[in-house]
Amino acid sequence: MKVGLKAIGDLRDYLGRGIQEIELPEGAHIVDLLKAIDQRWGAVMPSYLWDPQSCQFKGPVLLVIDQKAVQDVDLRLKEGEEIIVMKAIAGGMA
């Protein structure tokens, strides 16, 4: 099945602009998507963003589906689903 990955902000420098089509096995989970991301972009992402050992984003990088942060790597994906990858912003109030 195919899903779409869309990077927001600075992440587009590494993951490309627009929606990137990713081919996954039928019934794939988030953990499968992360492995596919590693295969395709793992080598270009800086070490502060991506951990190739665990195949996970590091720091405040979140996968988002339907405006909700994905917090479960066993979440099953659907055909045609769009997954956003974005960062929380560092900032401050004084």
Add this chain to the structure above:
Amino acid sequence: MDNKFRGYAGYQLRVNLTTKETRIEPVSEALQRKFVGGAGYAARLLFDELKPGVDPLGPDNIMVLATGPLSLNQVPGGGSLMLCFKSPLTGIWGESRVGGNFGPDLKKAGFDYVVVEGRSEKPVYISINDHQVEFHDATHLVGKLVSKKSEVIRAEIGDRKASVLCIGPAGENLVKIAAVMSDDRAAGRCGGGAVWGSKNLIAFSVKGNRKIETASPDRLRSNLQQAFKDIKDNPMFVGMKSFGTIGDLAGNDDGGDWPTRNWQSNSWGKGPELSDHYSSQNFQKGFGCYTGCTMACARQVHVEEGEFKTPSHGGAEYESISCFTAYLLNEDMDAAIHCTYLCNEYGLDTISAGAVIAFGMECFEKGLLSQEQLGGLELSWGNARVLPVLVKNIALREGLGNILAEGVRNAARIIGHGSDQFAIHVKGLEGPAHDPRSGKALAVTYATANRGMCHIQPLEGMAWDRGKLDWGLMKYGVPDPNNVERWEEQGKGSVVQLLQNGLCLPDVVGTCKFYMYGGITIDHWADFISGLTGWDMDGVELLKVGERAINMQRLFNIREGISAKDDILPERVRSIPAFGKYASEQDCAVRDLEGMLKDYYNARGWDPITGIPTAQKLKELEIT
């Protein structure tokens, strides 16, 4: 006397430190509807009551401790209090915000605002218990650090849970970058601590048991419950909860949003290793700064051992750490955490402290400091060991610290030799740890923010064009940030105008701005306020309230001599970085600030030459 007034406590406490008189004054519902609260209402009051040209460190300066109608523990972000005053650092509108329970506890004590005027002959602290107000001798507290002061005051008033606001030694020494502290939370910017010190005001404590009368309690309860559900899985909410404000230090470095070496660059390359050290060695857990906070973005941190050993405390915020690392080329995260802990205890603004030290380091590098001024200190870039010494010297006005305590603008005047060229500030307020070379909207907000070079009050501009946040404001005309390039400049002035109107609202309604990042919108607030007060308020009206607040503050500043000539950005901050990842990136330089400002003034309805609100705009906003 009972000022029946749904949604508000209905009173402000006026404290005259000279006469030791207090007055409980009813607040007008009509005025609250117009200005709502916080920095909006405070701007109206200070414009009306402060004479122009008043000495910020004299008895005629007034400070307003301002809640908003939503400064309530049950509201998302409700643990909030604004301090508004004429700033001794800048001579203009001064405003700082502190998280924690003081704001909601002030409401429980039966007050929406406290208005502080005059000057006490001797050091005092003031306890507020419901409507009972007492002055206490504070001579024995002078010189004590913030945590000790708070402990002693709680013991003396017999309530360990009372909220306490106090100054540290920095405020007592009239250091112009002194903060007002609530435990480890800071009303940091603009030198409010020095205003308290000038008044011999050492602390406030507050507690109470009163309730706010609510117009539609069921509607309010239901809206609040829904709002908490709405944001629970919001990615920004999850990110802030999981990682705190420091979470993307490395990303900001990589993205060119990390002012480095006194703004000579916007990127350093040390972000990842500093971040890794913090995660593995310093971070203990997250926590909420007020009772009821579900975002819990505050960080409990420590330095377990070594030269910079530091007890467990709330700290390691992005701004504080950045101003003690990248600003100074300090590669020692333990030293940075130790210094920001010292800033908390001595009552110093961490941003300005880091900024003045960076300025001092550049002066040292250029040989502009005499041996007498240096007093044997070596202010070389990256010298971690000198940093705690400097923090204490600034707080105690000792040696070189006595010059740096004045802030970079005044310090440059004292040191001379052209050092004003690298004293990085706008309108006297030192810049924080975000760089407009990462996203040009920030250039406009730095140039125009009413308290000076501020990224957050009202608006963190690069969070829109670089970070792609819209804060729910697209329905009010903000362009989709996903269709905007961060280094593009055209048209951003008018967008910043609209974003400022929206993003100043947390400072008016009395909430933490990060909840707005996490999915709470101005529509939520309008709903909450309507449920509280019975007013039929919507987002359109609230945006007008925000616009009114900004214009009121601008009028305050204009009366103090500010105009378009002061809406600037230092040349270094506009220039291509001198080194680092973006040193060859022509597009990141701020090319046409003047064009963006023209667009901004036009959108604001201000005179395009002077930057002064027109009579027509003031009439539209019903500001006389």
